[in-house]
Structures are given as structure tokens and as C-alpha cells.
Amino acid sequence: MGQKILLEHANVPGIKTYEVYRQHGGYRSVEKALKSMTPDEVVEEVKTSGLRGRGGAGFPTGMKWSFIDKKSGKPRHLVCNADESEPGTFKDRYLMEYIPHLLIEGMITSSYALGANLSYIYIRGEYMWVFRILEKAIKEAYAAGWLGKNILGSGFDLDLHVHCGAGAYICGEETALIESLEGKRGNPRIKPPFPAVSGLWSNPTVVNNVESIAVVPWIVNNSGEDYAKIGIGRSTGTKLISASGHIKNPGVYEIELGLSVDEFMNSDEYLGGMMNDRPLKALVPGGSSVPILPAHLIYKNAEGGDRLMSYESLSEGGFATGSMLGSGGFIVYNDTTCIVRNTWNFSRFYHHESCGQCSPCREGTGWMEKVLHRIENGHGREEDIELLWDIQRKIEGNTICPLGDAAAWPVAAAIRHFRDEFEYHVRFPEKIKNRDHFVAEPFEKVKHLVAKQTV
Amino acid sequence: MKVTIDGQEINVEPGTTILQAARMIGGESVPPAMCYYSKLKGSGGKCRCCLVEVSKGSEADPRPMPKLVASCVTGVMDGMEVKSITSERVVDARKSVTEFLLINHPLDCPICDQAGECDLQNLSFKNGSAKTRFVEEKRTFEPENIGDNIQLHMNRCILCYRCVMTADQLTDNRVHGVLNRGDHSQISTAISKAINNEFSGNMIDVCPVGALTDKTFRFKQRVWFNKPYNAHRDCDKCCGKTTLWMFGEEIQRVTARKDEYHEVEEFICNECRFDHKDTKDWVIEGPRKFEKDSVINQNNYTRKLDTVTIETEKQILLGREQDRKKISMPAVPLKKDEVQVFKEGNI
Secondary structure, three states: OOOOOOOOOOOOOOOOOHHHHHHOOOOHHHHHHHHHOOHHHHHHHHHHHOOEOOOOOOOEHHHHHHHOOOOOOOOEEEEEEEOOOOOOOOHHHHHHHHOHHHHHHHHHHHHHHHOEEEEEEEEOOOOHHHHHHHHHHHHHHHHOOOOEEEEOOOOEEEEEEEEEOOOOHHHHOHHHHHHHHOOOOOOOOOOOOOOOOOOHHHOOEEEEEHHHHHHHHHHHHOOHHHHHHOEEOOEEOEEEEEEEEOEOOOEEEEEEOOOEHHHHHHOOOOOOOEHHHOOEEEEEOOOOOOOOEEHHHOOEOOOOOEOEOOHHHHOOOHHHHOOOOOOOEEEEEEOOOOHHHHHHHHHHHHHHHOOOOOHHHHHHHHHHHHHHHHHHOOOOOOHHHHHHHHHHHHHOOOOOOOHHHHHHHHHHHHHHHHHHHHHHHHHOOOOOOOOOHHHHOOHHHHHHHHOOOOO | OEEEEOOEEEEOOOOOEHHHHHHHHOHHHOOOOOOOOOOOOOOOOOOOOOEEEEEEOOOOOOOOOOOOEEOOOOEOOOOEEEEOOOOHHHHHHHHHHHHHHHHOOOOOHHHOOOOOOOHHHHHHHHHOOOOOOOOOOOOOOOOEOOOOOEEEOHHHOOOOOHHHHHHHHHOOOOOEEEEOOHHHOEEEEOOOOOOOOOOOOHHHHHOOOOOEEEHHHOOOOOHHHOEEEEEEOOOOOOOOEEEEEEEOOEEEEEEEOEOOOOOEOOOOOHHHHHHOOOHHHOEEEEEOOOOOOOHHHHHOOOOOOOOOOOOOHHHHHHOOHHHHHHHHOOOOOOOHHHHHHHHHOOO
């Protein structure tokens, strides 16, 4: 049983309310930070903890905090990115829905560390009921004196607002989020300047994921060193994983980083193995943007070593044989899955969510979606596979924000690892005309049709 | 600050972007720019045509930048080394962006008023491919009336955001903007409203493609058959310095004066642009010169023209002597009434 940091009290009845949360040691970190620590000491603790951003990129949170421009004298802001829209990821929703006060406590402590007096939680529009839960929790926190003027007599003021987005995936990108928060169209800004220098209303701003902020109270209550002891190597602490797909027990799990993928997948404590005991075909370990892994690269990396749930281990072998931990959207596929259809589905998502600001992403995502749609529906041509590869190559790295990369990677990985399935779709349109064609006839059975033959 | 672009060194002020430095050098190394407009604040970085490779970050930090950067929004550093056309990656990226911009473009240049002075034409002439790999149906938009003076062709738009910035920075109360998302983003007025601001006509000039064109000039002339003249008038709203596009004695179109990167020198007001189509209103300064490879020089009238006599003209009109004899065919005798007609004519 791994250590629980975030979900320790998640199942306590009534933990949503302030009283119960307080009885279970809530808001201790605010007391500790405001009464006995300087803001820099809090930043230092977070730095020591080695906490890495939980939104997907895995950038060290303490480092991000230390970049914030304190010299300019402008007001600073902390913005919590709760615009969790990555397909396959639902950990932040779980956290905010069940323990809303944990996020608010984290926001207060983190704002204190950054010297921010006006902080925001930007939540996606589809999470309307969570928005209401947070609003209620903030009201309770104001009433109990944890927010507002002169908190605990320390002279530190903080106002916290929840802002509801309108449901655009792109607003999860930090600069687009800031634009949206300012009331503009959610287009990513061109960097530099980075938000740490010029963010919300041109003031220095830090944007952090819900999970990153929710961890801060524990780090302050205990210590950065204690946090760094959990986990493996540079992947410290615990991580929420949203598991979905063809597994016995889907849901949100808190794991210590460094757990092996095999144990996570197959132990009864976690996912409990494959649903209906059908064979495993593929895995997307970190939300739809990261490369898909074929069965032989899931438990072992290319060198034959064990694959672990950590930032480093999952990306071993680069994109050729590895993937990324990303935001922890763990999607498992069994042999009935059509990878082409899945890739088309992801592509359709990115096509729909591209903001339309820069040309490679605006035009390229739509083009990829159309080509994949054609292949999936049996109208593909042999050269379409090369064409797809070329389009994704031309999008990747040429866009303003990472959405272009996120759209290109799943397509690239699917072609890299499952090229024969694409060929099967192109060459046998009759066989794939029903969308459940792999249920009756898994790919293993028809693989010989597209196998290279030596005469 | 010293910066090297494709091996050519130049000293520039701090705060200059790579694109501006390249334009100071000039020549082949200047990256194409579809969305950047030096007169508009905050423009650039969107079209990705001007991507360049930074092979050396600066003197202090010589590491190369891993990704290609948009030269129009990246400031130079001391000792920076930039590769534009000498880098294969850059050339490839430009080709890619051109392809992306063209897949949904209607390619209706033969009926487009912008043809001949279109940045997308120039870009695809240099970086485009003759064949398309896009076999799907192109994206189209419903036609929309945005006012009496400006014609919007959304199908041609490449979403450079220049017109939005022009309206933001030049006029009060912008009424148009970008609606929707992704490849269905469109320039539009959210509530059907005419764009009739006093400086709105400049949207036409800043548009790099034929998405925004002059309604008073619509389908009147191919631009290379017009004779552009510099002219000015006293205007209380703007500088009054314009280019008149003449056909004979008629002023067919008035635009602001554009430099070699197709950026206007000074913005002009709608009154100058749309309402003064009489030569009496203008003081004509003289023919406007264009860069050497512009198609507008097709109809070059700035040099002295000699009268050309075509020697064969007489023969073409009358036919050669021996042919005329053949046609009359004296070997075949005429009938009696035919002889009469031949002599007296058919009265």
C-alpha cells in the first residue's frame, strides 16, 4: 500500500465541508507558513521536495516559483489551472469534487509563498458542479478567516476567485488561460515574455496545475525532504493517475512514483488486470497527447528493463520506444480496439480544439483528421500513410503552443508502432466496414494478410 | 549588437527582431512574412512563414535553439547566428507552411482582385509545389456582407489577424474580430453590422491575400493593367498621400503607398480611398515604381515608349499578293449574273 498524500482523507464522510476538513488537520499548513515561515522558506521547501508540475510537462514547480519577477514591484498572481480537458485525464475533477478545501488551502499557502494577493482558480466550463463546490468552499474559508484581509493577523491579504471557462481545451495552455481569464479570446500568447515576467494583466504570474498546488500543504506541514524521499530519482512524491479503458477497476489512484507498470496494471490494489481477461494491445500512459505504446513496450522498455510509473522511465527510449507520464491519463486498450479509429478519434479532438491562430496547427490538424477518417472508413489510399506521417512531421515543432505537438505525437506513434493496422485498413476495406471489426476478428488473426512475404 | 544572418553580418540596435535585421540586410535571406506588419503592434508569430534556425543563441550562451523560431517576434542577441535559406530545415518548414496555407485556399487567383499584389501568390511561387496532396473538399464559408466599401471573401483568408489589429489600433470601437475556433475561425462581425469606421479601409491594404478587397474596385481591372501614380491631396483626417491606380483617365482605385514588403507607408482615411475618384481632386506626383520582380511592372509605362511599327501589318490585313490571286481563282469562269455583281456590286 503506497503512501497517500492527496487522497488520504478523500473518503471521510463530509470532508467537503469546512468543519470536517478542519477536524482532520486542514489549514494547518496555512497556520504554519504564515506564523513561522517566510515566503522564501516555503519556496525553498517546495524546491527541495523536487515536486514536478502535474499538468503534463513535468517542469519543477519550485523552479517555476523562483522565476517569478519580484523586483518589478508589480502585483503578483497565482493562477490555478483547473481546465483539465485532456482526454483520459480526470484526476483534478476528483480532487476538487471530493476535497475542495485541500486546493484552497494549497492556494493560500502557495500565494503566500509567491507574495500574491489576488489569486484565481480557472476551471473548465464543463465542471459546473465542481465550480459550485469550490465557490461554496471559498465562502466557508472566507467565513472562517482563511481568506480576506490580514489572515491570522499576519498582515497577509488574499482574495481568491473561481473563474469558469467556456470549455475550450486550448485554455489549459497557460498563456491562453491567462488571455481567457482577462476576458479575451483564448489564444496562446507568443513566448517570451513568459508569464513569470508578464502574465495576467502584464503582472508576474505563476500558473500551476490543481494537483501541484494541492500537494503544497503536505510539503509545508512535513518538509520538502520528506516529500523527496517518496518516489524514485527525479520523480518525487505521489501522483494521481486517472485509469480508464479495458481494465477491471477504472478510477483515480494515488500512486508513489516508481511503482512498476506491471504492478499498477495487474495488482488487485490498483487496476486489477484486464477486463474480461482479453489480451492487452496498447497503452496511452499520460493522456491523449502522449505517444501510444504497443504491448511489448508496456511492461519492459526496449532494453528489457522494467518500466516504472515515473517521468523518466516512461520516456525511456525517447519517442521511438517510449512515451511520457504526461498528466497521468492512463488509457488501456485490449485487442478489440482499432488503433486507427482511436487515432482518428484523438485527431478529431485536436482538430476541434485547435485555436486557429497559427497555420500549421489550424490547417494540419484538420487535414490529419480528414485523412484518418478516410482510412478508418475504408477509403484510404496506400500513400495516405506516408502523407499522414509527413503532415504530423510538419506540424510538430512549428507551432506557437504545444497543442500542435500534442496533435502530432499520437498520430506519429500510431504509425510507428501500428503501421500494419493502417495497411490492413487500406488494403481490406471490406473487412473493416463495421466499426467493431476487431471484436469478431482481432488483429492477431488477420495480421498475416499484411505481413511482408519473402518469395 | 552583432548578428549574422546566412553568413552576412550586421550591427543592429538592441530590441530589433531577426526579421527586421534581415530586412536591413535585404536580399534572399529575408524571411517571408504573412502576418507580421511592422506598423501594427503585437502582430506576427502566427503564420509561421518566417521560421528561421538559430544555430548560435548568442555570444554569452552559444547553444543553438532546438526549435525553429518565428523571426518576426524573436529579438536578436549579441553574436547570434541565424540560418534562413541556408538551412534545409527552414526551407522545408516554409514549404510545409505554404502547403498548409494553400490546402483550404480556393486558388481562385484568376478572378481575385488581389492577384498580382498578393503575398500568398508570392509565397507559393517561391515555396509552393505545383501539385496538391489534398484530395478532400475545401473548407468554405457563407458569404457575408460587412459593409458598403469592403468585400469579405472568407474562403481566401489566412487568419493573419492584421485586420483585427488595424481596427483595434487605428479605429475606435472595433466591430469585427475572429469568431469560432480552429480551421473554422472566421473574420466576421458578431452581430451583423457594417464596418464603416473612418479608417476601416486600411484593412484592405493590410490584408496579405484577397480576403478583404475594395468594393469600389471589384472586378474592374487586373492590377497589372493599371498605372499606379503617386498622388496627394489636402486631407484633414489623414496624410493624404496615396497611390492612384489609373486606367486611362479614370481613377479605378486609391490605396495607401506600400513599400517593398507590401506594408503601407502611412495609413489613409476612407474619404481619400473611396470618395475621390476624380483626377481633379488629386495632385499627381508621378509614376510609382515597384520592385523589379513585381508583376505590376508588366505594364511598365515609367520609361519612354517608342511607337512600334509592325512591318507585316499591311500584309496581315490585306493578305499576300499571291494569295489574293489564288482566292480570286481566274481559272474558274464566273457565271453571267456573277460577272454583273462583280462589276457593279450587289445593290
